[in-house]
Amino acid sequence: MANQLEQAIKDKTAIIGIIGLGYVGLPLIDAFVNSGFKTMGFDVDQNKVDQLQAGKSYIQHIPSKTVSDWLEKKQFESTTDLSRMSEADALLICVPTPLTTSRDPDLAYVENTAKAIAESLRPGQLVVLESTTYPTTTRDVLLPILDAKGLKIGEDYYLAYSPEREDPGNPDFSAAGIPKVVGGMEENSLRIAAALYEHAVVNVIPVSSPEVAEACKILENTYRAVNIAMVNELKTLFDRMGIDVWEVIDAAKTKPFGFQAFYPGPGLGGHCIPIDPFYLSWLARKEGLTTRFIELAGEVNTRMPRYVIDRLAEFLNQQGKPLKGSKICMLGVAYKKDVDDPRESPSFHLLDLLLERGVDFTYNDPHIPSLPKMRHHNVPAMESQELTPEFLAAQDCVLIATDHSAYDYDFIVKHSGMILDTRNATKNVTEGREKIYKA
Template identity: 90%
Template sequence: MANQLEQAIKDKTATIGIIGLGYVGLPLIDAFVNSGFKTMGFDVDQNKVEQLQAGKSYIQHIPSKTVANWLEKKQFEATAEASRMKEADALLICVPTPLTPSRDPDLTYVEKTTEAIAASLRPGQLVVLESTTYPTTTRDVLLPILEATGLKVGEDYYLAYSPEREDPGNPDFSAAGIPKVVGGLDENSLRIAAALYEHAVVNVIQVSSVEIAEACKILENTYRAVNIAMVNELKTLFDRMNIDVWEVIDAAKTKPFGFQAFYPGPGLGGHCIPIDPFYLSWLARKEGQTTRFIELAGEVNTRMPRYVIDRLSEFLNQHAKPLKGSKICMLGVAYKKDVDDPRESPSFHLLDLLLERGVEFTYNDPHIPKLPKMRHHNVPAMDSQELTPEYLAAQDCVLIATDHTAYDYDFIVKHSKMILDTRNATKNVKTGREKIFKA
């Protein structure tokens, strides 16, 4: 079985199935299509499937013309039929791994996907989990489900873990241009998974186990979360001392060694960094240990939206204006600049706090024309407002939550009464700086 699958990968006659057609799955399809493979995309959302089959993309950094090209070359097909997973030679799992309300790992999507694979698993297939998760997931969660089929891992089918490393909105790194870490459950699984990815990405780093690969992803994102927490905490201190933390960071990063710049913000966003540290602390509790350093970082980052609203109230009070009843426009609801991805965006925590305090809330985001429904937030139905001089002048404060490049900050400052800048987006604005407050 191993020889046949390896030959099909080498000849590029293997069909690659991607399960989960979101911000990770679609770029992965693009990488395999560009390297000459036929691909199949699986998703439970029939609407997504129909859009893709019509040559339309719903993700900004994968244009519709790219999807149309996949279809034209007959290298892609989207389907919601899980039974067709048996048609793929490799199945790459790219489904969400959120947290429960108690901040424990929620592997519901991973488990259901693995059960769907098991229902039609055949000899000669490779299964790879790409979803971010805690170490031991592949061995303790996926393997028992697949073993129940009676097929033998490493002989009849192959199982590996390779964490996604997508950076949406970063033009310098596509899925194909980011090195891929791969860990296999056995030697055959590792060799075959590595051989597959070597066709599609710039470099493959083989590690000794699936647990090493899983822990690698957790380390990468916890590293970022902890360092962001540090600068967030310094920001709250330096604000009290009337020291500009942004200028401090700019000065520090001139050191050519021993320092990497991280920046404060209104909270953490995205599908990984706000979640992964809690996966690690959950795992530590399971092992009878505590991760106080990591948990403290999570607490610091989690309280940043409340800090921003407190600063907003403070600055409005300086203008004899209460927060309740104020007209507040929030710029940006995406979790980072220049993307259309709202997952875990701190903007929705800010929205919750603003609505609780009785503000007249509106927003603008050039990448998100309508406020999306969010799992943990009560989001009102609302459209993005046009940033006209009249609209800006009518707001008591414009709160910059996401620093999209598309914004004309000189124009925004000129026509606004007050700006609360959480991203240092207005750093190059020369006129009207007396209106700008940082939080």
């Protein structure tokens, strides 16, 4: 079985199935299509499948023309029929791994996907989990479900873990341009998974086990979360001292060694960085240990939205205005600049706090024309407002939550009465700086 699958991968006759057609799955399809493979996309969302089958993309950095090209080349089709997963030679799992309300890992999507794969698992298939998760998930969660089929790992089918490393909106690194860490359940699984990815990505880094690959992704994102927490905490201190933390960071990063710049903000966003450290702290509790450093970083980052709203209230108060009833327009609800991805965006925490305090809320985001429904937020139905001079002038404050490049910050400052800038987006604005406050 191993020789047949390896030959099919080498000849590019192997069919690649991607389960989960979101911000990870679609770029991965693009990488394999560009490498000459036929791909199949699986998702439980019929609307997504219908759009893709019509040649339309719902993700900004994967243009509709790209999807149309996949279809024209007959290298892609998508379906909600999970029984067709038997048609694929390799199945790559790219489903969400959120947290529960008690901040425990929620592996329901992974488990349900594994059960669906097991229903049609056949000899000669490779299964790879790409969803970010805690170490031991592949071995302790996926393997028992797949083994229940009666096939033998390493002989009949193959299982590996290779963490996604997508960075939506980063023009310098597409899925194909990011090195891929791969850990197999045993030697054949590792060899076959590495051989597959070698066709689609710039470099493959084999590691000794799935646990190492799983821990690698957790380390990458915990590293970022901890360092962002540090600058967020320094920001609150330096604000009180009247020191501009952004200028401090710009000065520090001139050091050519031993320092990497991280930046403060209104909170953490995206599917990985706000979530992954809690996987690790949950795992530590299972092992009878505590991760105080990581948990403290989580506390610092999660309190940043409240800090921003407190600063907003303070600055409005200085102008004799209460927060309640004030007209507040928030710029940006995506979790970072120049993307259409709202997952875990701190803007929704800001929205919750603003609505609790009775503000007259509006928003603008050139990448998100209407507010999406969110799992943990009561989001009102609302459309992005056009930033006309009259609209800006009517606001008591414009709150910059996401620093999209599309914004004309000179124009925004000129026509607004007050700006609260959480991203240092207005750093190059020269006129009207007396109207700008930082938080």
